[in-house]
Amino acid sequence: MVNQWGYVIMTAFAERQRAGQRRRLARCRPPVVTDGSDMTIRTLDQTHLDWLEAESIYILREVAAEFEKAALLFSAGKDSCVVLHLALKAFRPEKLPFPLLHVDTGHNFPEVIDFRNRRIAGLGERLVVAAVEESIRRGTVSLPHPLASRNAAQAVTLLEAIEEHGFDALLGGARRDEEKARAKERIFSHRDAFGQWDPRNQRPELWNLYNTKLHKGENMRVFPISNWTELDVWQYIERENIPLPPIYYAHERQVIPRRGLLVPVTPITPPEEGEAIVTRSVRFRTVGDISCTCPVASTARTIDAIIAETALTEITERGATRMDDQTSEASMERRKKEGYF
Amino acid sequence: MSAHEYDHAHSSHGVLRFLTAGSVDDGKSTLIGRILYDSKAVLADQVQSLERAKHKRTEAGVLDLSLLTDGLEAEREQGITIDVAYRYFSTGSRKFIVADAPGHEQYTRNMVTAASTADAIVVLIDPTRVKIENGVAELLSQTRRHSAIAGLLGIRHLIVAINKMDRMDFDEDVFIGIRDAYVELARRLSLPEPVFVPVSALEGDNVVEQSERMPWYRGPALLEHLERLPAGRAGMHGPCRFVVQRVQRVYGAETAAGSAVDGLRGLQGFVASGTLCVGDTVQVLPAGLTVTVRSISLYETELSQAAAGQSVTVTLNENVDASRGDVLASGTQPTSARQLIADICWLDTDAMNPSKKYWLKLGARTVQARVQGVDDKLDLAGVRRVPHDQPFTLNEIGQLRIALAQPVPCALFTEDASLGRFILIDAFSNQTAAAGLIRTAS
Known part of the structure; x- marks a missing residue:
């Protein structure tokens, strides 16, 4: 297949994903592993993924219970696809208790936007798009030249969306193993009324008891897969057959x-x-x-x-x-x- | 099965979370950098960025491994650790999450953050700064403070790494002097039995590889100790406690057929301890109603049981009013209490104020609380509790009496860690003011 920009795309896996029926997860594992002596590396990884999954679901439910108006940041990247899947596991059969929010730079790979639209439509969930293009039109983002990176500009558009919709918590797919500043961030990361992170003055975070209290105008960024590594993410995508x-x-x-x-x-x-x-x-x-x-x-x-x-x-x-x-x-x-x- | 094989078998499941603690410049970040580097957990581009780092503190050509975890600009400028960094690595036998905690007293609350989720603590000691007179070593105040916090939070495994042995000519007497002083400290703080390892984080001795420069030390290297520690998840064997985080909302036609049978609402939550089984008779606390567990599910999977640590959705046979913060309990009942006596660590720069309103968060329940009186405080110099009645200030540890606006299902920390701990939140500033462990509940 050749798309409009002239690159050739192998679609074998896209096809496999479409054709592949979602595996019904019928595993019922023994709850307590008291002796690991006969465990293979494979089951070790499964236990680890179960632990990570349980922690993430716990965090998602805390957000749904404690905030008035949360949103789940969804870029259709693999990490946000994993968070979306975890949210389905946390809340189905009900609809997700928050909309999905895509901060759209306008500089997208068409395959990704196509995937985003099909995935969300298939789930019947609500998507809110906050476009950097709109911020440029409003004059709140100005770029040095038309092709400049819009990555940093996403912060402006995101803060505008938070204000417009009154979001008090945003769930994101950031992981601590990605980058050294992220390695320092709390799972529930407080942002002031200007959306700023103050890395020198983060709230203590004890056990699984998250302090979710906010003053008006402040918001919380919450990272349910903080403790996952890139490898964990891929192993989980495989196990759960996540599109x-x-x-x-x-x-x-x-x-x-x-x-x-x-x-x-x-x-x-x-x-x-x-x-x-x-x-x-x-x-x-x-x-x-x-x-x-x-x-x-x-x-x-x-x-x-x-x-x-x-x-x-x-x-x-x-x-x-x-x-x-x-x-x-x-x-x-x-x-x-x-x-x- | 030999003792070693036994240990190994038991360590081969589950991630081990540990933190490094100790005073400023005892070498915590360098030690973690060394573990990551020597266990090949540092990738090529990270090594490159170490090579071109602006704030290197090592000589030309030598990597400053502390920069692997000191990720903030301010940390690199000042050459200190301000907040916890989490790093992830694995060896042949297990996965690790390591937290690099700051040593400065000013940042103790960040160390408490790291310690709260740790299975094990590695306390580093810098012998060049320990005074040894007549064979008796005097440990630094931060060493004592961090050890006290580890004891308070109930961290199960304690390893003491006596660092910078390269600067002490690898002298066994130095090791013995500090070891003996720490054994005495551990006794006074009722800590778990410590394991001692002489290391040089800078040069790598006894960190990942065993050192040939300290033939008098016959134990394993630090990483091997960590690989062998049993990781058994807390609360597996206790009485069953299921904490309700949220009640599923059912929207009639919008709800897919599944777990919310016959209009019964799914209770979303997690098993805090023990095992919950379908058919179990449980009490809904604090109301005290007796009900039967009808189903346990996770997404599309029906389960017959769920164990401590699992997040699931539960339905009951009877349509009772259960809501966020309630606890389903079987076996010995947890108390519902309105008066707590707790050991706390004060974490806020604003001192405790008995006329202020605080929120207490425990399990999935948040209630108003008043801090009524201080019983005692930990005196770090003498390493003992002394009677006290003045409000707590930043980083102080001691015993506090708290009154709650509503009864809260809870437990003694020593009997059930997950319902025996809480945080206090300043209701005005919203700051997390204290971490607490319940000693008496009524």
Whole structure:
């Protein structure tokens, strides 16, 4: 298949996902493992995933019970797909007690937006889109040039959406193993009336007793998968058969090798003068704003193959894929202080 | 089965959460960096960013491993740890979540945050700053404080890493002097029996690999100790307690057929201790009604039982009024109490104020509380409780009397950790003011 930008997309896995019926999870495991002597690594991982899942569901339910108006940040990236799945496990058969919120930079991979729309429509849930484009129109975001990264601008659009809709809690898929500033953040992370994170003065967080009290205008960012690693996420996606946008699986794509990254060729990220375009087998480890998200070279077309690659990788998820995090030692921390996820 | 095999078998399930504690510059961040680096948990781009880091404190060509966890700008500038960093790694036999806690007294509440979820604590001691006279060592005040907090929170495993042995010529007498002083401290604080390891976090001795420079030490390296610790989840064997977090809302036609049978509302919550089984007769607390468990489910899966730590949805045979904060209990009943005597650690920069309103959060219940009186405080210099009646201030530990506006299902911390602990929230500032462990409830 060739899409409108001229890149070739292997759809084997998209097809498998569509065709594959959702496995009914009929496992009923013994509740207490008193002696691990006969456990294989496989069951060890399952126990670990069960523990992570239970913690995340607990957190999601605390949010639903304690806040007036929460929303679940949903970019259709793999981490937010996992959080969405956890929310279904926490609340079905009722509808989710909060809408999904996509802070849309307008610089999207079309496959991702297509996936987002189909996934949410299939679930019958409500999607709120907050567009950076709108903030640009309002004049609250101005970019140095039309193709500049809109990643940091998301903070502005997000804060505007919080104000417009009166959200008091936002659930996000950030993980502590992603980045060193995130490694420092509480699961329930308090933001002041300006949306700012104050990393030098975080609330203590004891056991599983989360302090959810807010003054008017403040909000809470809540990260139910804080304790998950990239590998945990992939193992869980496999176990639960969670649908993902097809670009997470290896496909042929036109890219520009630039400073150790493979920059995808798109109207927003055209080649610079003298740069050669090559076609490579790649997959995305993270999915974000096109202008700052790169795929990695990979032939992993199945989840098993991705898990094998993830277990052996030499480079962190964001290090391999994000142009914006490489600009300074503290770029994530600075963005978070300004209200970023 | 030998003792080693036995330990190993029991350690092979479950993640182990541990934290490093101790005074400023005892080498906590460097130790964690060393564990991560030597167990190959640091990836190439992270090493590269260490190499080009702005605020390196090591000589040219030597990596500053503390920068692996000191992720905030202010921390890197000042070369200290301000808040907890969590790192994730695994070895052949188990997964770990390690929390790097700050050493400064000013940031004690962040250390308490890290300690509250830990199965094990590694207390670091820097022998270059411990005075040893006539073979008797005097431990630093932060060493005593962090150890007291570990004891207060009931952390089950305690390892003391006597660090910077490279700067003490790997002298066994230094190790013995500090070990003996710590054994005495542990006795006074009623801590679990400590294990001692002489290490050099900077140079890697006895951290991941056993050191050849301390032949007098025959025990395993620090990481091996951590791999062998039993991780059995707390509360597995206690009486059954299910905490209701939320009642499912049923919207008639919008509800998919499934667990909410016959209009019975699903109770969403978690098993805090013991095991809950379908058919169990349980009491709904604090009301005290007796009901039967009709179903237990997780999403599309019907379960016959759920154990401590599991998040599930429960329906009952009778349509009773159960709501957030209620507890389903069988076996010995937890008390519903309005008066608590608790050991607390004060976490707020605003001192305790008996005329102020506080919220007390316990399980899934939040009620108004008044702090009525201080019984005693921990004197860190003498390592003993002394009678006291002045309000608590930041970082103080001691015993407090609390009155609650409504009865709350709870337990003594020593009998049921999950319903025996609480936080106090300042109702005006919304700050988390204290962490508490229930000693008496009535």
